[in-house]
Amino acid sequence: MSQTRNAAIAGIHEYPLRVAPGVSAMQIKAASLKAALDDAGLKWSDVDGLYDAGDGEGGGGLGLAAYLGLKPRVIDTTQVGGSSYEFHAAHALRDIAAGRVKVAVTTYGSTAASQRFAIGTGGGRGGASWSTNMEAPYGSTLISNYAMVKQRHMHQYGTTNEQLAEISVATRKHAMRNPEAVKAMTDLQFVKVDNISVADVLESRMVASPLRLLECCMVSDGGGACVFVAPEIARDIKKKPVWILGSGEATKYRENGGDITVSAAAQSAPAAFGQAGVRPDEIDIAMVYDSFTITVAVCLEDLGFCKKGEAGQFVGDGHLAFDRPGLTLNTDGGGLSSNHPGMRGLFLLLEATRQMRGESTSQVAGAKLAVAHGNGGLLGGTHTGGTVILAAD
Amino acid sequence: MPNRPQPHFPEPDTQHYWEGVKQGELRYQTCDACSAVNFYPTAHCQKCGNLSLTWRQSRGEGTVYTFSVVMQNRIPGFQELGAYAVAYVDLDEGFRMLTNVMVDGDPTQNVHIGQRVRVDFEKQDTGEYPIPVFRPI
Numbered sequence: 130m131s132q133t134r135n136a137a138i139a140g141i142h143e144y145p146l147r148v149a150p151g152v153s154a155m156q157i158k159a160a161s162l163k164a165a166l167d168d169a170g171l172k173w174s175d176v177d178g179l180y181d182a183g184d185g186e187g188g189g190g191l192g193l194a195a196y197l198g199l200k201p202r203v204i205d206t207t208q209v210g211g212s213s214y215e216f217h218a219a220h221a222l223r224d225i226a227a228g229r230v231k232v233a234v235t236t237y238g239s240t241a242a243s244q245r246f247a248i249g250t251g252g253g254r255g256g257a258s259w260s261t262n263m264e265a266p267y268g269s270t271l272i273s274n275y276a277m278v279k280q281r282h283m284h285q286y287g288t289t290n291e292q293l294a295e296i297s298v299a300t301r302k303h304a305m306r307n308p309e310a311v312k313a314m315t316d317l318q319f320v321k322v323d324n325i326s327v328a329d330v331l332e333s334r335m336v337a338s339p340l341r342l343l344e345c346c347m348v349s350d351g352g353g354a355c356v357f358v359a360p361e362i363a364r365d366i367k368k369k370p371v372w373i374l375g376s377g378e379a380t381k382y383r384e385n386g387g388d389i390t391v392s393a394a395a396q397s398a399p400a401a402f403g404q405a406g407v408r409p410d411e412i413d414i415a416m417v418y419d420s421f422t423i424t425v426a427v428c429l430e431d432l433g434f435c436k437k438g439e440a441g442q443f444v445g446d447g448h449l450a451f452d453r454p455g456l457t458l459n460t461d462g463g464g465l466s467s468n469h470p471g472m473r474g475l476f477l478l479l480e481a482t483r484q485m486r487g488e489s490t491s492q493v494a495g496a497k498l499a500v501a502h503g504n505g506g507l508l509g510g511t512h513t514g515g516t517v518i519l520a521a522d
Numbered sequence: 523m524p525n526r527p528q529p530h531f532p533e534p535d536t537q538h539y540w541e542g543v544k545q546g547e548l549r550y551q552t553c554d555a556c557s558a559v560n561f562y563p564t565a566h567c568q569k570c571g572n573l574s575l576t577w578r579q580s581r582g583e584g585t586v587y588t589f590s591v592v593m594q595n596r597i598p599g600f601q602e603l604g605a606y607a608v609a610y611v612d613l614d615e616g617f618r619m620l621t622n623v624m625v626d627g628d629p630t631q632n633v634h635i636g637q638r639v640r641v642d643f644e645k646q647d648t649g650e651y652p653i654p655v656f657r658p659i
């Protein structure tokens with residue numbers, strides 16, 4: 130292949146518990162970092178770059194290095210919601226290629242489930258700002274914001290509930306093969322810890338029309354870590370490196386006359402594919418932030434896997450499952466059925482890495498190229514998109 | 523009587539908008555340099571950065587761009603409301619605002635994309651600011 134290979138993912142860890150009472154987010158971050166460095170065969174003191182989204186008690190750019198006991202040469206505290214970790218991968222690629230850092234790490238910890246955060250059904254209030262003053266009086270929940278995108282997509286393109294339900298069905302199929310996802314659904318007391326049908330999705334409770342319960346991600350505890358290294362380090366790690374070929378970043382927000390069915394991915398994906406020298410039709414694995422079914426549909430279009438408005442047909446007939454030809458989606462079980470502690474972007478990188486290593490519980494034989502696309506914030510309002518293209522060694 | 527969250531002040535970008543709401547006016551801005559319609563209100567033009575904008579009064583009529591009916595909400599002031607429709611409404615003057623579309627009966631049946639709506643300044647139980655919501659014309 131002719132792509133430039135300037136940085137690699139060398140070590141990963143996903144915190145196994147989705148319900149972790151008595152543990153702090155900072156403890157999840159530290160334990161995950163140790164495990165990810167062990168996965169790579171690297172030492173705590175090898176870390177010279179710290180990337181963080183500011184999660185965790187007293188963490189962030191000021192507190193995290195002190196807590197962990199690290200002396201980083203680069204500190205990057207990009208916080209852009211759930212896609213922060215795709216941005217961290219992008220920035221690690223940039224900083225490693227520039228020779229400023231050799232072992233960069235990002236960590237994530239959250240106890241959203243144990244603390245009973247109402248992520249989807251609560252509303253941001255905070256202090257006065259130009260946007261909260263305009264929006265807080267209307268009781269728009271996070272879920273209703275995404276639901277407005279679904280409503281418009283169905284209206285504009287004829288997308289159906291049945292088509293979008295296929296995303297939930299394929300994702301659950303993968304989750305049932307992932308023991309940690311099965312334990313997650315059990316610990317979080319899902320009504321049915323089993324494969325689901327399109328009918329199950331359509332019969333589930335409406336949360337914010339037209340989004341039903343089984344189209345919405347869970348709220349769990351969790352976390353993890355990812356270690357990015359320079360090529361000279363990648364040669365000597367314990368496992369095969371997974372190369373970061375390209376990345377793209379974007380933001381999008383409510384605009385007068387704007388098209389709500391187009392996401393930030395429409396800007397971030399061409400940048401990432403362009404840098405990587407890869408076409409969407411060459412991708413084997415798509416790890417796409419499945420906060421809701423509609424998020425996946427819109428992002429698949431914007432990533433270039435199908436034309437705008439055609440995701441309904443594209444995801445139909447269960448073909449996104451790992452055992453079907455063509456593109457495979459979210460093989461860990463996704464936010465819909467494995468974990469969603471609030472910012473799922475990290476897990477997209479972790480599962481894409483497993484696929485490129487041949488370690489997934491729903492492994493696609495011979496998978497060589499993966500895309501991880503994170504969507505942070507509100508798909509129908511202010512959000513970010515981070516796209517990362519990964520390649521097997 | 524509704525008891526929605528009130529805007530908080532001081533907040534210099536949106537103060538003039540809310541003063542308008544108190545007087546039964548739905549205000550927006552246009553840029554003196556590039557003529558762009560600017561909304562939500564800001565001191566700078568979001569298209570060109572120009573710091574001179576003119577406040578205008580909307581006729582208060584528009585079209586539902588999209589909506590969702592909220593069935594589950596843990597936000598204080600909304601928990602007791604029952605199902606209600608959150609929407610983006612495109613005002614005829616060219617700005618889009620987040621709002622509620624208030625209808626009789628089931629909002630999942632009685633609100634739809636493309637519906638013509640008009641602003642209604644809904645008085646609140648507590649707080650001095652009414653809240654601009656929309657009702658079918």
Ligand SMILES: [Zn+2]
Nearest residue numbers: 553556567570
């Ligand atoms: Zn201007």
